[in-house]
Amino acid sequence: MKILQKTLALLLVLFFFHVRAQEFSAVKELVKRRIPWLDSKIVFTNIGKAVEEDRFELATQNGKLYVSASGPNAAAMGVNWYLKHYCHRSISHFGDNIAPIKELPVIKGKVRKTCSFANRYALNYCTVSYTMAFYSWEDWEREIDWMALNGYNIVLMPVGMEKVWQNTLQKAGFGKDEINRFIPGPAFTAWWLMGNLEGWGGAVPQALIDQQAETGRKVVARMRQLGIAPVIQGFYGMVPTSLKEKGYPVAVQGKWAGGFTRPDMLLPVDSCWQKLAGIYYGEIRKLYGNDIHYFGGDPFHEGGTNKGVDVKHVAELMQRQAQKYFPNSTWVLQGWGDNPGDDLLNGLDKKHTLVIELFGENTNNWEKRKAYNGTPFVWANVSNFGEKNGLYGKLQRFADEVYRAKNGPYRNYLKGVGIIPEGIRNNPVVYDFMSELAWSDSKVEASDWIKDYVGYRYGFQNEKLIDAWSLLLQTVYSSPNVYQEGPSESIFCARPGINLKTVSSWGTRKRNYDTALFKKAVELYVEAGLGVKHPPETYQIDKVGLLRQVNANEADSLYSQMMQAIVQKNKQNFETAYNKFEKLLLQQDALLSTNSYFSLATWLDAARRFGAATNSADLCVRNAKTQITYWGPDSPGTDLRDYAHKEWGGLLRTLYLQRWRAFRASIIDQLDGKQSPSPDFFSMEKQWADQ
Secondary structure: OHHHHHHHHHHHHHHHHHHHHHOOHHHHHHHHHHOHHHHHHEEEEEOOOEOOEEEEEEEEEOOEEEEEEOOHHHHHHHHHHHHHHOOOOEEEOOEEEOOOOOOOOOOOOOEEEEEOOOEEEEOOHHHHHHOOOOOOHHHHHHHHHHHHHOOOOEEEOOOOHHHHHHHHHHHOOOOHHHHHOOOOOHHHHHHHHOOOOOOOOOOOOHHHHHHHHHHHHHHHHHHHHOOOEEEEEOOOOEEOOOHHHHOOOEEOOOEOHHHOEOOEEEOOOHHHHHHHHHHHHHHHHHHHOOOOOEEEOOOOOOOOOOOOOOHHHHHHHHHHHHHHHOOOOEEEEEEEOOEOOHHHHHOOOHHHEEEEEOOOOOOOHHHHOHHHHHOOEEEEEOOOOOOOOOOOOOHHHHHHHHHHHHHOOOHHHEEEEEEOOOOOOOOHHHHHHHHHHOOOOOOOOHHHHHHHHHHHHHOOOOHHHHHHHHHHHHOOOOOOOOOOOOOOOOHHHOOOOOOOOOOOOOOOOOOOOOHHHHHHHHHHHHHHOOOOOOOOHHHHHHHHHHHHHHHHHHHHHHHHHHHHHHHHOOHHHHHHHHHHHHHHHHHHHHHHOOOHHHEHHHHHHHHHHHHHOOOOHHHHHHHHHHHOOOOOOOOOOOOOOOOOOOOOEOHHHHHHHHHHHHHHHHHHHHHOOOOOOOOOHHHHHHHHHHO
């Protein structure tokens, strides 16, 4: 009997550990996909949560890595911690340094890390259009793996909403053509969901809508497996402008940027909300299931009018309807500009509300607005706008502000940190820094942290490389107390003109750093790699990016010389400066064309592949080209043109050079005393996008 009891006890223990290990099967599969040489050498154990804190422990024994964690998300973060800080390997949106290691580095004792932030939030609506517009399932799979490896556990996921809205509107009595006029093309989904425009870039074929719905199902399923909660688009009152024709009471929202007509807002009449929201959430259930804990959506985002609208009742209705179909769900709002307004916040149950402080690199609304009137919030930064090229990120400010919020009077409302870039294929140092900031108990000094980053980003270190990055922290990655929306823009990408201050409407050409010191950093960086036989992909990518910035800075000087020559009416000096400028532009195009991360072809090929299976390749490519040029709508007066400009190989040569040559010809005529009409840049851009 005693032998039987012992046998049963042993079997129960083995069964228990088998079940606990199975909880990390998704992480095991992630390792197999991304780090295959580590797969057979890793053992997972579930240690559960201590209160609400995520944690992981790392140890090595007999050539194996043992990862004990509170859940799959923490386990993936633990794997990445070992990968970076012991193996000196890394995975990023901007290249991988993941070469195999024969013998695993030994950890002395145990590494224990605890995260005091329950929420690690990722993605901006704009990211889904500027970076991910043409993502296949394989692209999303890699994206989710990266999110898990970096510990992000709440991620915006609006893929497939076209299908939800299509079915909702069909049941509300809309015809096919009406629905087509509402749903936008794949490169403009973000601004539709935010209530800024409708229909632009469409009409979207049914096969493409179905393809996105299927991808959305896969994305949500994989996120759940890896301990990531998706933020699904909720019903917040945005409706097609044609809904009023069917007798629904709406508030017309007028125009958004560029002159786009905004969708209307449904007035807070309970019966109307109940009908539409009921259909909408029924379709969410069909597509994503019942296990949804977060919904996003922002009434009156970037404008619109709440005149005559009971905003508090709007808030009550949108949250009440979400709670009705998904009990205990949390509503996520963007802390951007004056949003969310006090009236909206007053109508929400704050226990089920989360505000994302988007623009932390420049603002401190969490402090000025007293934690958004006592609402749980996440501190985050945008850092990149329009996925423009450019080196930028206020690293030390990130650390200082998070530490200040964590230890200030509103610390009880600070529930996490996050990354909210409009485009994420840039500046990997920014996203890595924020990822690790969440797991740090003490204040982080960027100058100390960067040494480890250099080691795992490139897999090698030397004095010149460390010195180069030290200077980068003092220049492009410094934290000047100046307002700036993303990286400083390149004059190469500007629609030519006299004394231009910006390339896009809300950008800046100003360099808020010492460009000579930056150039010294680049020289050191290049020298650091001269003795390395096989520098990794990551080193080569960053080298191209650094040299690109040097050239762009030099172009500023040449542009100034051109402007001075125009003022002096000196044709010869203008020609000399312009010829140098054009030569440098072509040199820049050649440099960027050597690497797929800086190539127009990469973006257009992705669009073409994305649309190939649904016979919509032409539509997708046109979407891709429109977004990065005149953006929309079809009006020469749009202030959105060049908002998402790209300093890419291929684009410099085929469009930007043509604009500059037209500008040169016009200026030469003027200096010769001839009448010369201004070049029609809009027609050039639209023709380029449409061809």
